[in-house]
Amino acid sequence: MSNVKPKIAFLGTGGTISYTGRNSLDVWEYMDFGTRLNISDILNQFPEVEEAADVVPINVRQVSSSGIIPDDWLALSKTIQEVDQSHDDIDGIVITHGTATLEETAYFINLTAKTKIPIVMIGAQRPSSGFATDAGSNLLSAIRAAGSKEAAGLGVMVLLNEEIQAAREVTKTSTLRLETFQTPDLGMLGYADPDGKIAIYRRPSRPHTIDTVFDTNYISELPRVDIVPSYAGADGTAIEAFISAGTKAIVVSTLAPGLPASPQMEAIKKALEKNIIVIYSTRAGSGRVLRRQSMIDSGIIAADNLNPQKARVLAMLALTKSTDTEVIQNFFDLY
Incomplete structure (x- = not known):
């Protein structure tokens, strides 16, 4: 030995x-x-x-x-x-x-x-x-x-x-x-x-x-990605503020099993119209967010079982590779 x-x-x-x-x-x-x-x-x-x-x-x-x-x-x-x-x-x-x-x-x-x-x-x-x-x-x-x-x-x-x-x-x-x-x-x-x-x-x-496809030898700066919580009565104020701040993606810490508060939806639509990536994670602490047909139709990404802070990390790296929602969704499905 x-x-x-x-x-x-x-x-x-x-x-x-x-x-x-x-x-x-x-x-x-x-x-x-x-x-x-x-x-x-x-x-x-x-x-x-x-x-x-x-x-x-x-x-x-x-x-x-x-x-x-x-x-x-x-x-x-x-x-x-x-x-x-x-x-x-x-x-x-x-x-x-x-x-x-x-x-x-x-x-x-x-x-x-x-x-x-x-x-x-x-x-x-x-x-x-x-x-x-x-x-x-x-x-x-x-x-x-x-x-x-x-x-x-x-x-x-x-x-x-x-x-x-x-x-x-x-x-x-x-x-x-x-x-x-x-x-x-x-x-x-x-x-x-x-x-x-x-x-x-x-x-x-x-x-x-x-x-993985991510190599920091070829990354000099990471894009801004922000997290917005959902809760009873949450509205679009925070989302609109992040849009104004120049965010490239927003991770929504949704209500379980993957739903934002209803008053947030108008601001989420505004973000999507501005080609800002929107990702649904959950505040639940465990479990997957499933990608419903309405999310597919809108171009909203499901974070799988990544919590909001981990989803933000992957989103930042994904955006160094692509801004295409389906490519980014594939990254979330893979990593």
Whole structure:
């Protein structure tokens, strides 16, 4: 049995995992009063993880996840490809990220990273200095997963609380609980257990990474895409505001099973008349939006089972390839 440790590139973008609070009980106001760590500082907080792998720290960004913007997605995707091309001995990549927008970044990277190297994204619900922090456990689990043969071919993974989730379907479900990341309907991919074993029980069926048509080497800017919620009495004010702002597509977070509020329909028609792409997702939290005949006739796209924030990510990438509604619908059916 080989004792050679895997070599893991450790990319940092910030988030809770990169903070220390005023003391061990500061697990809530650390962003206001604490100290931000760079990627090497995080490793120094948890030196034990280097027993599991040779870790190469690479600082990318140091921002909270509420500060992440689409330009950061492009930069991170390109950095991953640079790491892949410049380090031919890297076995896996671990990326730290704030949990608030982690699922969006993970899905973007899942669609654009042109590498076969396993990529694991992690965050933390409590700062690295916090009492009973999950930061060290998440980091160790991610390093073990990224360096394992079991992780090959799974696309981008999200790993917190020893649970391995697929980037496409995972979502944050709780503001504070450690088990916040869940995959509605489909369930996790597997576990990263304390014995070091990476146990995988299902594999993603949708194309990802090297098997998609999206390559950030050929994308300099992402188009504006906005999300509009549906709720009882919602009207077209927000939709019309986004039209005026120059949006290229609007994702409607519809009432389940895929219906906007009736007063929104006039503004949706106006958007379609201006050749703005309209996509129906749902606020329900799980389940597919089915494409009814009226949607086909109007040129409205169904987001499949992507939640609104994931649908926005795919719409932005799809618009770099085509503005044809049927082509974009095919992307939603495929990815």
